[in-house]
Amino acid sequence: MQRVRPVRKTHQHVTPPALGALAVASARGPIASNRTAVGTQGKRRATPPSCGTGPRTADFVQPGLPSATLTVRTRGGWKAMVWHWWRRRTFRGGIFVPDEKAATARQSIRSFTPRGPLLIPLCHSQHLPTRPIAREGADVCCGDVLADPDGPRSLPVLAPLAGRLGPRRRAWTSAEGWLPAIELTPAESSPALPTEPRSPPRTLDELTSLARRNAVLIPEHREPLHVALTGPRPPDVLIIDGLETQPGLTADLRLLVERTDELVQTAGWLADVQLDGRRVFDRVVLTLSLRHRRLVRRVRTLAPHRRLEIAPLEDKYPQSHPTLLTLVITRRRTPPGGRDRDVGVLVIPVATLAALSDAVSGKAPIARVLTVAGEAADRPANLLVPFGTRVSELVEYASPARRPAALIAGGPMTGVRVLHDEAVTTPDLAGLTLLRHTAQPEPTTCIRCGSCMDDCPVGLDPRVLVQFETAVSLKAAVAEQTAVCIDCGVCSYVCPSSLPLALTIQRMRRRAQLERAALATMHAS
Ligand code: SF4
Ligand code: SF4
Known part of the structure; x- marks a missing residue:
């Protein structure tokens, strides 16, 4: 929690300009209950300019922040109001991008039935090896095991639909x-x-075996949930990310709106999971967008007990990144190149919470909700799609009349361009963005405007960093800075000279990793 030092003394008479120093937000709406009143008194004769127009106080105020009682004159007469010193829970840098969610935010989730054969990847990642047991020509039922996990870290692959197996092929993910x-x-x-x-599940063992049996995966780094829960530093804080700050994607929002009761209940029992008679998580936090006030209110009323914290946050991009959520919610800083897990925090998206909820209700994990949207989508939608569905079928569904100029797997800020017809849906694919144009403006010379540095959420100076790209060997300090970058793409987005800063830093990081590996091999031999 950030502490703000009050600047006014108790019972001091304050005049309108001094109200600015009180850092007030709005006097309307309910007040956070756990406040520390300092009893500052004051009088003013005009209606506060922000009264009724600003954000609701309770959405911003963190419990424990000092407050002040003011007697103010409003149109309805004199009123005693509690004002809060507040600061929004946020991070330095970042940008507010057009969210482009209007096309799908109010569209209910629909089931998508693939017409052609599915192409099911026989492992979830190259780091999660499996032993395929599926044979060509065999008939399988929905949920049958197609590949067994090879090793304690790996996950099984299940059949998403009933049908007949065909030949082995390759799929692009x-x-x-x-x-x-x-x-x-x-x-x-x-x-x-x-x-x-x-x-x-009531214990950590029950939770990990449930997650493993049902192949529950955390999309970030494609790490199995059971591995994340039992790593070298087991997490003591669980953050469920319901913000979805990537423009255009609304799959998690629709899940939260349509399955609110079920998901809040699942988050509630996650908060109660125990190990050796003690709760595994000290805190379980569900982050939501400040703009979705009705959803925030509904979740608050449904939250089974106070151990499930609801944290409404701004839609600032890239707030959803685990590194930044960890910083904003727990004030813990992840080490350069590290992850939330290194500081005892586990961040999971709403899709993973939904997969756990399905596992408890006995539904086989065979599909996920993804958003198909973008300027070239004539029928943008949120679809429940079986894993292994060809992406081309979804493109045909969303844009039946014409092919989009480009297809992005994921959102427009960090998505990957799809170039292969064998591209299929996987548990970590949250959406598809269909583009009408591919023309990129030509990069020009840096004008030293400083926007990339001002908006970088991890405090890097991309303009200076990319100048080392042509160096014969990357210095340790430069290599460490490339590891700090979280690949959010903000610097490239804001650059008026259209310089591909994020891509260059990504390339430099890979090069630094290769140089480090080569050096280690040289020392070993
Ligand atoms: S891509 Fe990296 S350098 Fe660029 S703004 Fe994001 S974190 Fe900073
Ligand atoms: S945003 Fe682009 S033009 Fe501005 S300082 Fe950074 S690299 Fe240079």
Whole structure:
């Protein structure tokens, strides 16, 4: 929590200009209950200019922040109001990008039925090896195991639909590139999904085995949930990210709106999971967008107990990044090149929470909700798509009349361009962005405006950093700075000279890793 020093003494008479020094927000709306009143008194005769027009006080005020009671004259007469010294929970830098969510934010999730054969990757990542047991020509049911995990870290691969298996092929995934895959022709009539509701896990062992059996994956770094929970430093803070700051994507928002009760309940039992008689997580925090006030209110009323914290945050990009969520919620700084897990924090998206909720209700994890949108999408939608569905089928659905000029897997800020017809949907794909134009402005000379440095959320100076790209060997300090970069793409977005800063830093980081590996091999031999 950030502390703000009050600048007015108790019972001091304050005049309108002094109100600015009180750092007031708005006097309307409920007041956070756990406040520390310092009893500053004052009088003013005009209606506060921000009264009723600013954001609701309770949305911003953190419990424990000092407050002041003022007697103010409003149109309705004299009123005693509690004013708060507040600061928004946020980070330095970042930008407010046009969210482009209007096309799909109010569209309900629809089930998508693939017409052609599926191409199911036989492992979730190159780092998670499996032993395929599926044979060509075999008939499988929905949820049958196609590949067993090879090692304690790995996850099984399940059949997303009932049907007949075809030949082994290769599938392209946005996160991992080419992976071995198997074709599955869906049956004419797929039997109803078998469901066996289970009781929610009470211990860490029960939770990890549930997550492993149901192949629950954290999209960031494609790490299995059971591995993240039992790593060298088990997390003591769990952050569920419901912000979804990537422009254009609304899959998580729709999940939260349509399955609010279920997801809040799941977050509630996660807060109660125990290890050796003690709770695993000291804090479980659900972050939501400040703009979705109705959703915030609903979640607050449903939250089963006070151990599930609701944190409404600004939609500033890239607030959803685990490094920044960790900083804003816990004030812990991840080391350069490190992850939230290194400082005892686990950040999961709402999609992972939904997968856990499905696992408890006995539904096989065979599909995920993804947003298909973008300027070239005539039918933008939120679709529940079985894993292994060809991306080309979704493009045909969203833009039946014409092919988009380019297709991006993910959001427009950090997505990956899809160049292959064998691209398929995977558990870590949150959306597709269809573009009408691909023309990029030509990069010109840096005009030293400083925007890239001002907006970089981790405090780098990209303009200076990229100047080392042509160096014969990257110095240790430069290599460390490239590791600090979180690949958010903000610097490239704001650069008026259209310089590909983020891409250059990414390239430099890979080069630094290769140089480090070569040096280690040289020392070892
Ligand atoms: S891509 Fe890296 S350097 Fe650029 S703004 Fe984001 S964190 Fe900073
Ligand atoms: S934003 Fe672009 S033009 Fe401005 S200082 Fe950075 S690199 Fe130079």
